[in-house]
Amino acid sequence: MxxxxxxxxxxxxxxxxxxxxxxxxxxxxxxxxxxxxxxxxxxxxxxxxxxxxxxxxxxxxxxxxxxxxxxxxxxxxxxxxxxxxxxxxxxxxxxxxxxxxxxxxxxxxxxxxxxxxxxxxxxxxxxxxxxxxxxxxxxxxxxxxxxxxxxxxxxxxxxxxxxxxxxxxxxxxxxxxxxxxxxxxxxxxxxxxxxxxxxxxxxxxxxxxxxxxxxxxxxHGIDQTPGAQERILICLTPRTNLRAMLDTGSAIAERFHGQLIVAYVRQPEITPNDQAMLNEKLEAGRAAGAQIVELEGESPVAAILDYAKTHGVTQLFVGHSQQRGLLARIRRNPVEKFIRNSQNMDIRVFPQ
Amino acid sequence: MTRGKLKVYLGYAAGVGKTYRMLVDAQQLKAAGRDVVIGYFEPHARPDTIAQTEGLEAIPRRLIEYRGTRFEEMDPAAIVARRPEVCVVDEFPHTNVPGLERAKRWEDVEFLLDHGVDVLTTMNIQHLESLNDQVFAITGVRVRETIPDWVVRQAADVVMIDVTPRALLHRLERGVVYGREKAQRALENFFREPALVALRELAMRQTAHEVEHRVEPAKRGGARLLIVLSGDPESAMLIRRAKRVADYLGAECFAVAVSPNGDLADFPEPQREAVERHLNFARNLHIETRILAGQPEAEVLVDFARRNAVTQIFVARARAGSPWLRRSLLEQIVLRAKDMQVVIAGAR
Missing domain, CATH: 3.40.50.300 (P-loop containing nucleotide triphosphate hydrolases)
Incomplete structure (x- = not known):
C-alpha cells in the first residue's frame, strides 16, 4: 500500500x-x-x-x-x-x-x-x-x-x-x-x-x-489509497457535458457496486448564468444518485486531486474540449495536470 | 458428453477454511449418492481438514522427477479413466512441474470438465489475473500464479469462504495454518491486518459480481473497448485493467498495436519481443488482438476505433521522463477522439 x-x-x-x-x-x-x-x-x-x-x-x-x-x-x-x-x-x-x-x-x-x-x-x-x-x-x-x-x-x-x-x-x-x-x-x-x-x-x-x-x-494517519471499492469522481464545471459522464459513471458504479461522486470547486466570481447551469447539473447528479461534494481551493485541479487522493477515488472523469489553439497549449490543459498528478487513478477523458 | 460443472471456493488468504468447506460439501455429495473422488488434496497437516477426507477415494498422484527432485502432481488422465462424477481439486492456481502436458492446474481442471467430470476447487482472490496490480498495491507482493478471469467466469458457482481477519490471525499465531516459522514470514506481508481487510473486501465484491453475473449478465451493446498496446511494460497492467472494466460492463474488447506495415517485424528488438508477449497475454485473457498498419499512430488508432464503433480507448500512462513522442501520442489520441472516451489507466 x-x-x-x-x-x-x-x-x-x-x-x-x-x-x-x-x-x-x-x-x-x-x-x-x-x-x-x-x-x-x-x-x-x-x-x-x-x-x-x-x-x-x-x-x-x-x-x-x-x-x-x-x-x-x-x-x-x-x-x-x-x-x-x-x-x-x-x-x-x-x-x-x-x-x-x-x-x-x-x-x-x-x-x-x-x-x-x-x-x-x-x-x-x-x-x-x-x-x-x-x-x-x-x-x-x-x-x-x-x-x-x-x-x-x-x-x-x-x-x-x-x-x-x-x-x-x-x-x-x-x-x-x-x-x-x-x-x-x-x-x-x-x-x-x-x-x-x-x-x-x-x-x-x-x-x-x-x-x-x-x-x-x-x-494510523494513512491517506486513503485505492483499495477494493471503486470510487468514481466526476469533475463538474458549469460547462461539463454531464449527461455522458453520468451515464458511464452510473453504469460502472452499478456493475462494480461502487460509489459515484460529483465534485465541483467553488468559484468566487461565477456569473449568474454559469451558476444556473451548475445548479441544473448538480440536480441531475443528485437525481442519478451521486454524492455531491463542494470543494474550495485556489487551484481547482489541486483541490480535486487532494480530495480524490484522500477519499480513495479510483477513477477520475474529466471533460476535455479539443481545442488545438495556441492559447490552449500555453495554458497547459488541466487534463494534462490531472494525468501527471494522479499516478494510481484511471483518468477518463470525455469529449465536450 | 456434457461438460462438467465447476464450483470455486473463494477465499482471501490461506487458512480461511476453503479446503475444509469444499470437503464438507464433497462428503455431502457422496452421502447424496454421487461418485466423488479426490483428484488433488494438499495435506497441510491440518487435522480437522484431513479428517474430512475420510471415506473419499483419492486418485493416486503421479511422481515427477525434475532436476533431481521428486514432485507430486495431480494425474488428470488417471482421474478421467476412473470416470467419477465429481472430483475435488485443491489449489486451483498451482503451476505444474515443467514438462507435463499442461502448464497449469486450471488447465488440468479444464481437461476434467471437458471429460464430463464436475470439479470442486479452491483459490484465493489474489490469484485472479485482473486483480494482479491491485493486489500488488495492497500487499507489495507480485503474485505469479494467476488464473484468467474467464476461467472463473465459466464456473457454475463461486462461493466466498469468509472468516474475520482477527480470527484468521489467531489461527495463524497458534500455528494452525502454517508451521510457526512459516507463519512468522506470512505475517509480515500478506497477513498484515490492513492488507487482509482489503483482500477480504476484494473477495466479497468479486463474489457479489460473480453471483450477479450468473443471474443478470451485463447487457451487451453500448460499450466497446480498444486497448492500445506497445512494448512498454505498462501494457500488461493496462490489459488487465481494461479487461476487468470490459467484463464488468459486458463490453467487447480488442487490443491493438500499430506499426508502419502492420507486422511485428517492424518493431526493433527488444521491443518486438515485448509487443509479441503483450499480444499473447491479451489473447490468453480472451481478448481479440490485431496489429494495425500505418502512420501516424494516433490517426490509425482513432480511425480503427471509429470504424469498429469503439466507445472507449484505453491507453497506458506515459511514465515520467518518457520520450516526448509517447506523451504526444496520448495527446494526439485525445485530440482526435472527438466522439469517444479516452481512459488513461492508473499505475496500480
Whole structure:
C-alpha cells in the first residue's frame, strides 16, 4: 500500500480519541451475516462460541432460534444458557440476569426481534447495545432481509415482508462481521431470488469491511489509497457535458457496486448564468444518485486531486474540449495536470 | 458428453477454511449418492481438514522427477479413466512441474470438465489475473500464479469462504495454518491486518459480481473497448485493467498495436519481443488482438476505433521522463477522439 501520512484534523483527532475511549470499555460485537435461513449461520456461530469457551472465555447463551435443529443444539453441549423470558408469548432476552451474571461474551442467535411493550428496550438489537455498553461482548446473527435499509429491496425480490428489523448503523458498529455464504442450490428455493439476496449480503458485508479499513487507515494517519471499492469522481464545471459522464459513471458504479461522486470547486466570481447551469447539473447528479461534494481551493485541479487522493477515488472523469489553439497549449490543459498528478487513478477523458 | 460443472471456493488468504468447506460439501455429495473422488488434496497437516477426507477415494498422484527432485502432481488422465462424477481439486492456481502436458492446474481442471467430470476447487482472490496490480498495491507482493478471469467466469458457482481477519490471525499465531516459522514470514506481508481487510473486501465484491453475473449478465451493446498496446511494460497492467472494466460492463474488447506495415517485424528488438508477449497475454485473457498498419499512430488508432464503433480507448500512462513522442501520442489520441472516451489507466 502506498502509505503517505497525513495529519488528522482536530475534529478527526477528537473523534478518534473518543472512539478509542469508548472501545476500551465496551464489549466487542461480532455479527454473522447470512442471506437466507439455512445457510448455516447458527452452526458457525455456536461452533465459534464453543471454541471460545474451550479457550477459557466466560460465555453465556442469551438467545437461540426457536427452531434450532438438534444437530446444531448438540454443539451447545453444556454451555451455560441464560434462558429467555416469555412475555406476551414472545422470547425476550433476560438483560438483567446477563448484567447480573456478567459473562465476558454472550451469544444472541437472531438479532432481529422486537420486544413486547414494557420491556427494557423496544428491540433486541438495543438489548445487545446495552450489553456492549456494559462491557459484555456479543456474538450475534442476522439475515440480510432483516436489515432495515434492505427490507424493501428484499421484499421486492422475495414478495415476503418482514416487520422486525435491525438498522444498518448497528451492523456498522460491529468490530467484526463474518459473512456466511453458501451455494444457493442447497436452500431449495428459487435460485434466482436467492442469488439476488446473496449479492445484497455480499455487498453489504463489503461495505462494512470497507468502512473498517478506512477507520484503520485513518487511525494510523494513512491517506486513503485505492483499495477494493471503486470510487468514481466526476469533475463538474458549469460547462461539463454531464449527461455522458453520468451515464458511464452510473453504469460502472452499478456493475462494480461502487460509489459515484460529483465534485465541483467553488468559484468566487461565477456569473449568474454559469451558476444556473451548475445548479441544473448538480440536480441531475443528485437525481442519478451521486454524492455531491463542494470543494474550495485556489487551484481547482489541486483541490480535486487532494480530495480524490484522500477519499480513495479510483477513477477520475474529466471533460476535455479539443481545442488545438495556441492559447490552449500555453495554458497547459488541466487534463494534462490531472494525468501527471494522479499516478494510481484511471483518468477518463470525455469529449465536450 | 456434457461438460462438467465447476464450483470455486473463494477465499482471501490461506487458512480461511476453503479446503475444509469444499470437503464438507464433497462428503455431502457422496452421502447424496454421487461418485466423488479426490483428484488433488494438499495435506497441510491440518487435522480437522484431513479428517474430512475420510471415506473419499483419492486418485493416486503421479511422481515427477525434475532436476533431481521428486514432485507430486495431480494425474488428470488417471482421474478421467476412473470416470467419477465429481472430483475435488485443491489449489486451483498451482503451476505444474515443467514438462507435463499442461502448464497449469486450471488447465488440468479444464481437461476434467471437458471429460464430463464436475470439479470442486479452491483459490484465493489474489490469484485472479485482473486483480494482479491491485493486489500488488495492497500487499507489495507480485503474485505469479494467476488464473484468467474467464476461467472463473465459466464456473457454475463461486462461493466466498469468509472468516474475520482477527480470527484468521489467531489461527495463524497458534500455528494452525502454517508451521510457526512459516507463519512468522506470512505475517509480515500478506497477513498484515490492513492488507487482509482489503483482500477480504476484494473477495466479497468479486463474489457479489460473480453471483450477479450468473443471474443478470451485463447487457451487451453500448460499450466497446480498444486497448492500445506497445512494448512498454505498462501494457500488461493496462490489459488487465481494461479487461476487468470490459467484463464488468459486458463490453467487447480488442487490443491493438500499430506499426508502419502492420507486422511485428517492424518493431526493433527488444521491443518486438515485448509487443509479441503483450499480444499473447491479451489473447490468453480472451481478448481479440490485431496489429494495425500505418502512420501516424494516433490517426490509425482513432480511425480503427471509429470504424469498429469503439466507445472507449484505453491507453497506458506515459511514465515520467518518457520520450516526448509517447506523451504526444496520448495527446494526439485525445485530440482526435472527438466522439469517444479516452481512459488513461492508473499505475496500480
Amino acid at each position: 502506498v502509505e503517505t501520512s497525513r495529519k488528522r484534523t482536530p475534529e478527526e483527532y477528537l473523534r478518534d480519541c473518543q472512539a478509542e475511549e469508548d472501545a476500551a470499555s465496551r464489549g466487542r460485537l461480532k455479527v454473522f451475516l447470512g442471506y437466507a435461513s439455512g445457510v448455516g449461520k447458527s452452526e458457525r456461530m455456536l461452533r465459534e462460541a464453543r471454541r471460545r469457551r474451550e479457550r477459557g472465555q466466560h460465555l453465556a447463551i442469551a438467545a437461540l432460534q426457536p427452531k434450532t435443529p438438534p444437530e446444531v443444539l448438540a454443539i451447545l453441549d453444556g454451555m451455560p444458557v441464560i434462558p429467555t423470558r416469555t412475555v406476551h408469548g414472545r422470547d425476550v432476552i433476560d438483560v438483567d440476569a446477563l448484567l447480573d451474571r456478567r459473562p465476558s461474551v454472550c451469544v444472541i442467535d437472531g438479532l432481529a426481534y422486537d420486544n413486547p411493550p414494557g420491556s427494557r428496550n423496544a428491540a433486541r438489537w438495543q438489548d445487545a447495545q446495552m450489553l456492549l455498553a456494559a462491557g459484555i461482548s456479543v456474538i450475534g446473527s442476522v439475515n440480510i432481509q432483516y436489515i432495515a435499509e434492505f427490507r424493501e429491496e428484499v421484499e421486492a425480490i422475495t414478495g415476503k415482508s418482514v416487520r422486525e428489523t435491525v438498522p444498518l448503523e448497528f451492523l456498522k458498529t460491529a468490530d467484526e462481521i463474518e459473512l456466511v455464504d453458501a451455494p444457493a442450490e442447497r436452500m431449495g428455493e428459487d435460485p434466482r431470488r436467492l442469488a439476488k439476496l446473496r449479492e445484497i449480503a455480499l455487498v453489504a458485508a463489503a461495505d462494512v469491511v470497507d468502512q473498517q479499513l478506512s477507520g484503520y487507515l485513518r487511525a
